[in-house]
Amino acid sequence: MNQAAKRPFQDRMDALQARLLEMAGETEALLATALDALRGRSADGARRVIAGDAVVDSLEVGIDEASLEILALEQPMAIDLRQILATLKISNDLERVGDHSVKIANATLRLAELRPVPAFPQLEEMTGLAPEMLAQALRSFTTKDPELARSVRARDDAMDDLRTASHRILVSHMLEDPRRISPALELIHVSQSLERVADLATNIAEETVFLVEGQVIRHQPETFPSP
Amino acid sequence: MNQAAKRPFQDRMDALQARLLEMAGETEALLATALDALRGRSADGARRVIAGDAVVDSLEVGIDEASLEILALEQPMAIDLRQILATLKISNDLERVGDHSVKIANATLRLAELRPVPAFPQLEEMTGLAPEMLAQALRSFTTKDPELARSVRARDDAMDDLRTASHRILVSHMLEDPRRISPALELIHVSQSLERVADLATNIAEETVFLVEGQVIRHQPETFPSP
Incomplete structure (x- = not known):
């Protein structure tokens, strides 16, 4: 048995949570860089996001391995098991947030070559709401x-409404001016990614409720009052 | 301790795998129904998909619970642990295939109200390749x-090429005739969902390699020859 295997259980659990927090911080920073690059049409920023996603990916692989090690070497109690399974799910959600940050960065690179579509508040609001919900x-x-x-889950409906409104506005730009078809299509993809980030934030929130209350709220209608 | 808790370990593992196979069957059937409805512009078929996704969702929740129970009540050895973690990941992938089937069904309902876009072989090929890769x-x-x-992973590149080609064809339809903007946009969303189903099939294939060989091939460049 190697040195690592002798570490006390609680040390391993703490180390696992520290890794997840590190991954969360990297993912939030990646998304913020992607959104700054989108707003400022910055190709440099977009390229930093595309390169930076590898860090998030490798953190996810590390969390998977550390979780498997704890499960294999210790016999975690039910509450710790739940914590480990929630950690695995959340690290998978964060990896997907990283993928969407890359999609937004790729759209930003293509948008830099295209005629700009006039800004509109719904998309701006989505770029604020998605990272807020994640945080x-x-x-x-x-x-x-x-x-x-x-309260995260309750905000997801606002996000869906903003996405629908953005979609309608972008289609009307396409209909008015064919030169706006390609850039509006890129912004439709961006708005889809922002909606997906909000969905992933909602997944993380649902994992939290399950972890604390042992109640599965995924795939259930909302039964609590909105704030 | 209830009756369920007394079941021998191997019985529980077999039951877990049987549930995953059931979920796989339901998910493949849902995707097939969604693609038939898309090809035949069948609103009835599309509505069956939207209603049927709840079955896939509830199977995923059941698999999560059964996995947690095995982990909590038994002390699975490393190989069984890997099998359980792979099962959890694959059931999550299947649930997402179900979500994409619903997206395709919703697009089919909207397409039924719109002027048809001429058929083209790349999209047709994608509707064949995605369920094949999943199977x-x-x-x-x-x-x-x-x-x-x-070999599943190797086919994912063909899927990406088909998606890029479909996207180009659909944008050219939009540019030629503004009345085709809305239906072409729906087909762009369909092609994205098909590409995502292929990605999820690739995830399942990568989990399999990890399970059998203990090697993480996610986030790694392909180093094996294509068939």
């Missing part, structure tokens, strides 16, 4: 706060 | 065949 979901997980987690 | 990936998992799994 809130991650805070609800680290502070084990199911009420905060539920 | 192959699931077979590689159940038969523990890493070579079959690697």
Whole structure:
């Protein structure tokens, strides 16, 4: 048995959570860089995001391996098991947020070559709401706060409405001026990625509720009042 | 301790695999129905997909619970642990295939109201390749065949090329005739969902390689020859 295997259980659990927090920080920074690059039409920023996603990917692989090691070498109790399974799911959600940041960066690179579409508030609002929901979901997980987690889920409806409105506006630009078809299509893809980031934040919030209350709220209608 | 808790370990593992196979069957049927409805512009078929996704969702929740129960009540050895973690990941991938089937069904409902876009072979080919890759990936998992799994991954590049070609064709339809903007946009979304199904099939194949060989091939460049 190697040195690592002799570490006390709680040390391993703490190290696993520290890795997840590191991954969360890297993912939030990647998304923020992608959104700054989108707003400023910065090709340099977009390229940094595309290169930086490898860090998020390798953190996910490390979390998978560390989780498997704990499960194999220790016999975690039910509450710790839940924590490990939630960590695995959340690291997978974060990896997908990283993928969407790359998609936004790729769209930004293509948009830099295209005629700009006039800005509109719904898309701007989505670029603010998605990282906010992600930050809130991650805070609800680290502070084990199911009420905060539920408030993330409630905001997801606002995101869906913004996506529908953005879609309608972008299609009307396409209909008015064929030269706007390609750039509007890129922004439709960006708005889809932002909606998906909000969905992934909602997944993280739902994992938190499950972890704290043992209640599966995925695939269930909302039964709690919106804030 | 209830009756369920007294079941021998291997019975529980077999039951878990049976649930995953059931979920795989339901998911493949849902995707097939969605693609038939798309080809035949069948609103009835599309509505059956939208209603049927709840079955896939509830199977995923059941697999999560059964996995947690095995981990909590038994002390699975490393190989069984890997099998359980792979099952959790694959059931999550299948749930996402279900979500994409619903997206295709929703697009089909909207397309039924719109002027048709002329058919083209690349999209037709994607509707054949995506379910084939999924079936192959699931077979590689159940038969523990890493070579079959690697061949799924190799086909993912063909899918990406078809998606790029479809995108170009659909944008040219939009540019030629503004009345085709909305239906072409729906088909762009369909082609994205098909590409995502192929990605999820590739995930399942990569889980299989990891399970059999203990080697993480996610986030790694392809180093094996294509077939």
